[in-house]
Amino acid sequence: MPSSGSRKRISESTIHRLSLYYRTLSLLEKENYETVSSKELAKREKLTPAQVRKDLSFFGSFGTRGLGYNVNELKSKIESILGINRDWKVALIGVGNIGSALVSYKEFAKQGFHIVKLFDNDQRKIGSNHKGITVSDIKDLDMEVKEANITMVILAVPATVAQYIVDDVVKAGVTAILNFAPINLRVPPFVHLRNENMSMELEYLSFAMVNNHAPKKSK
Amino acid sequence: MPSSGSRKRISESTIHRLSLYYRTLSLLEKENYETVSSKELAKREKLTPAQVRKDLSFFGSFGTRGLGYNVNELKSKIESILGINRDWKVALIGVGNIGSALVSYKEFAKQGFHIVKLFDNDQRKIGSNHKGITVSDIKDLDMEVKEANITMVILAVPATVAQYIVDDVVKAGVTAILNFAPINLRVPPFVHLRNENMSMELEYLSFAMVNNHAPKKSK
DNA sequence: ACTGCCATGTGAAATGGTTCACAAGAAGTA
DNA sequence: TACTTCTTGTGAACCATTTCACATGGCAGT
Ligand SMILES: NC(=O)c1ccc[n+]([C@@H]2O[C@H](COP(=O)([O-])OP(=O)(O)OC[C@H]3O[C@@H](n4cnc5c(N)ncnc54)[C@H](O)[C@@H]3O)[C@@H](O)[C@H]2O)c1
Ligand SMILES: NC(=O)c1ccc[n+]([C@@H]2O[C@H](COP(=O)([O-])OP(=O)(O)OC[C@H]3O[C@@H](n4cnc5c(N)ncnc54)[C@H](O)[C@@H]3O)[C@@H](O)[C@H]2O)c1
Numbered sequence A, B: 001m002p003s004s005g006s007r008k009r010i011s012e013s014t015i016h017r018l019s020l021y022y023r024t025l026s027l028l029e030k031e032n033y034e035t036v037s038s039k040e041l042a043k044r045e046k047l048t049p050a051q052v053r054k055d056l057s058f059f060g061s062f063g064t065r066g067l068g069y070n071v072n073e074l075k076s077k078i079e080s081i082l083g084i085n086r087d088w089k090v091a092l093i094g095v096g097n098i099g100s101a102l103v104s105y106k107e108f109a110k111q112g113f114h115i116v117k118l119f120d121n122d123q124r125k126i127g128s129n130h131k132g133i134t135v136s137d138i139k140d141l142d143m144e145v146k147e148a149n150i151t152m153v154i155l156a157v158p159a160t161v162a163q164y165i166v167d168d169v170v171k172a173g174v175t176a177i178l179n180f181a182p183i184n185l186r187v188p189p190f191v192h193l194r195n196e197n198m199s200m201e202l203e204y205l206s207f208a209m210v211n212n213h214a215p216k217k218s219k
Numbered sequence C: 001a002c003t004g005c006c007a008t009g010t011g012a013a014a015t016g017g018t019t020c021a022c023a024a025g026a027a028g029t030a
Numbered sequence D: 001t002a003c004t005t006c007t008t009g010t011g012a013a014c015c016a017t018t019t020c021a022c023a024t025g026g027c028a029g030t
Helices: A012-028 A037-044 A051-059 A071-082 A098-101 A105-112 A139-147 A161-171 A197-212 B012-030 B038-045 B051-059 B071-082 B096-101 B106-110 B138-148 B157-171 B198-212
Strands: A068-070 A087-092 A113-120 A134-139 A153-155 A176-179 A192-195 B068-070 B090-095 B113-120 B134-136 B152-155 B176-179 B191-194
Touching: A012 A071, A012 B198, A037 A051, A037 A068, A037 A197, A068 A071, A071 B198, A087 A098, A087 A139, A098 A113, A098 B096, A105 A113, A105 B198, A113 A139, A134 A139, A139 A161, A153 A161, A153 B198, A161 A176, A176 B198, A192 B198, A197 B012, A197 B071, A197 B106, A197 B152, A197 B176, A197 B191, B012 B038, B012 B051, B012 B071, B012 B176, B038 B051, B038 B068, B090 B096, B090 B138, B090 B157, B096 B113, B106 B113, B113 B138, B134 B138, B134 B191, B138 B157, B152 B157, B157 B176
Parallel strands: A087 A113, A087 A153, A113 A134, A153 A176, A176 A192, B090 B113, B090 B152, B113 B134, B152 B176, B176 B191
Antiparallel strands: none
């Protein structure tokens, strides 16, 4: 009877790979696979079978020796490990170029991330409608975030204002932030922050080309 | 007299951190800093000073003992290590939600990544103008990419067609691809591929919240 | 029930990345 | 010149992650 809080510290790479397994399992499900071996899964992700098994072993024993893993079952185990077997209410702040693109992206909702509020400070945008959601005034952020019980935010505002907004957002009770602005944000220790940095990936490509770096598994 | 090709294999994390240092150095430059110590740089990135020095030491000795690093000089050293002290011609394929957002993003050009061609297969988009660039028919990809000597591509098409386009793009001589489609693409060993996966970061946040994972340095 | 086969789960070994700790160099002061 | 202070650059130690290798257990066929 394993207790709910896992003991070992799980590495970031393991979690990222769980996301990859999840995506591949969804695909295998569509292709009507019943079971999948660590070998097959590894091949699809360009990893080793041992890596796949070790990753999963941190969370339990989900496979059957001689057979492999049941696709449906493993998929739903990973869903529950990643916490995407529930619905998350997300606010998106900054309905500009990238913000609008994100609102239109249906995959997020399929994985349980529901963008339910939009905020901006541009009068021309406030009140307008994006995919059925009306853009709110950033001034009402605290009230509306608290009222809707939102704990996750996507930040797509200019870097110059990102820190101010983060401070407000944290005050409103948000504990998870996905930031697109190219800036190092300060958050209190209990808030989870991830940065999406596209320049970094372009720069990696540039480095690899200039240095004839042997291409390796990406990310 | 160090030779041009570096001997040791440089880790992905080191390259990613160079990107971070670069961004911070640009900021320090604007703030008129003359020099910066590994300690200060580390503080801003939430790293250890030893980490900063070790990262840089793979590429040479850029600092002055007792003083630190000259901001301008270090910045330009990193530019040359990352290969962003030159201009890269980039083609963007798929001028949809995310594609349009990326075309409008001015920071890429500032770092040497110039989007010079747009491709789509939607007749309503072909011929239209985005930020001064006319959208080309995907059918002309091979010709136009070769003609313009483009070696880097940003892929923002639906996952269902991404592999076909990658195959074409590779035939046209492209050797670096930044992919936004949520799919594992196959490329020949001499082609560099990076994936931008936003779901992964949301899932990481979700995992962290559910597991009360202590927040750590992001990415 | 027995046998052969296959793939998991996991300690232990190997590899890779980060941090420590210190010798040594540079600048400033007198 | 001698002395102090500061911070780099780097082997060595430490820690984390990946890979190896194999005992274990389940399934299928006879
Ligand atoms: N566009 C891209 O492809 C891209 C790529 C990578 C990173 N980013 C980053 O994402 C962020 C947004 O980029 P963008 O291109 O969408 O910019 P944008 O200017 O199109 O959008 C920013 C939005 O934020 C809003 N805003 C500004 N100040 C605000 C405030 N105080 N409160 C609420 N809303 C406010 C603006 O009204 C605008 O709608 C930037 O930090 C940018 O660096 C963008
Ligand atoms: N929108 C987002 O926020 C977001 C976030 C993460 C990932 N993605 C991924 O990025 C990709 C694009 O997403 P989007 O939301 O911009 O979709 P979109 O449908 O708005 O854009 C896709 C574009 O690709 C074009 N296209 C389709 N087939 C083509 C072909 N054969 N050749 C050339 N062009 C073709 C379409 O005409 C369209 O303009 C998808 O793979 C999506 O999963 C999008």
